[in-house]
Amino acid sequence: MGQVLEKDPCGCGVGSAMPLEQAMIAASQLARPVSGFETLPLGKSSGRVLAQPVLAAGNVPIFAASAMDGFAIRSHGLKEVGRWRLAISQRIVAGAEAAPLLPGTAARIFTGAPIPMGADTVVMQENATYDDQTVTFHNLPPVGSNIRHAGEEIAAGQEVLAAGTQMTARAIAVAASAGIDRVSVRRQVRVALLTTGDEVRPAGSTLRAGQINDVNTPMLSALLAQHGAQLVMQEHVADTLAAHMAALTTALAHADLIITSGGVSVGEEDHMRAAVQAMGARVTVPSVALKPVKPVTLGHIGDACWIGLPGNPMSAFVTFLLLGLPVLAGLSGAASQDFRQNLRAANTIVRSSGRAEVRPASLDRRSMTVTIGGTVHSGRMSPLLDAGGCVIIPADVTTLPTGAPVDFIPFPQGA
């Protein structure tokens, strides 16, 4: 499947660059889900991926219950005899048991309380005049009104969450309503994060001339944690082939996914390509025809997936969102989602064509249009701070007029 990693003839990475669309499909198909499951308390399952479907332990609602504060009656016979003034025969609060409704009477009832046997309708108290003994109705709602019927939302035994569902607060709520307290999930994806570049030092270090702060390690660690991955190894690798190979060998022993930052370009100090090649890497995406992020590489080293991110932080960030997340989703067993929204441009963009281009963009929710920013420097993160996402401008587009359709990719929560 994979191809041997080679420098392309021009040495610039463009010759073998894959169109973005194709690279995104390849990324989503790169990995098989990790094997290994665990059972978790429902409340601790947020972000995890279900290994098995969740079946409802009981009906939802569990019993027929009142949806309003009011009076439970048997509306049917009442209409026939035309009597709208009834004795109140019992008072039913939420959590209580109801006795069968005495014929020709009303039960005082509250929201969430069980409907007494024999009653078929609840009249809201706003439509009644009442004291402790009797109630008079001003008008009657249709038969069956204001009753939540047993099992009308979910039937006992029904599948409420499919295997592969990534647990959210909403999924947890539905499972809890169906009486579930534990779920079977796949184990977390184990990730090794290797950063390269002898000039790169941990942020906060005293920097010598030529040294810079490490942006990618904290940024990628945050993105991985936000997406449910387990960081099992994090190492800053020296710029030698031997150090790269040693780090990759350790990573292989521990990780399902190896993410490397930097060293994938063509310079003499870029050892990542040579190192993975020496380790027999199978490359699926050699580079991507996208500005920035061209040199990103996807493939396998041994049994592990490998994402070779460019060192430039903005490129590494965008690449992780576009191609890294689909790989992570594949490994975690989650259904891959396409977050792209087809919206309209709020401004006109004129540019020289050639490569597809990522630009920061902001969404106006009222008009559902996106304001597209200027070309960004692949090393600068600040222009992304206020952007809600990015757009991809196709390779052949030189003028994107206001109102033209654009693909907007919102940055995920926390990204």
Ligand SMILES: Nc1nc2c(c(=O)[nH]1)N[C@H]1C(S)=C(S)[C@@H](COP(=O)(O)OP(=O)(O)OC[C@H]3O[C@@H](n4cnc5c(N)ncnc54)[C@H](O)[C@@H]3O)O[C@H]1N2
């Ligand atoms: N002759 C060519 N040179 C370059 C090409 C090319 O096609 N031909 N491509 C350029 C592009 S585009 C990119 S992107 C970079 C990718 O290079 P690498 O992936 O090998 O990354 P590095 O050279 O290691 O770093 C690039 C840049 O980013 C800085 N960096 C690296 N790691 C970090 C980090 N953890 N935190 C902050 N900044 C980091 C590094 O200092 C460099 O400035 O290659 C171009 N060159």
Ligand code: MOO
């Ligand atoms: O491909 Mo690079 O990521 O433009 O800076």
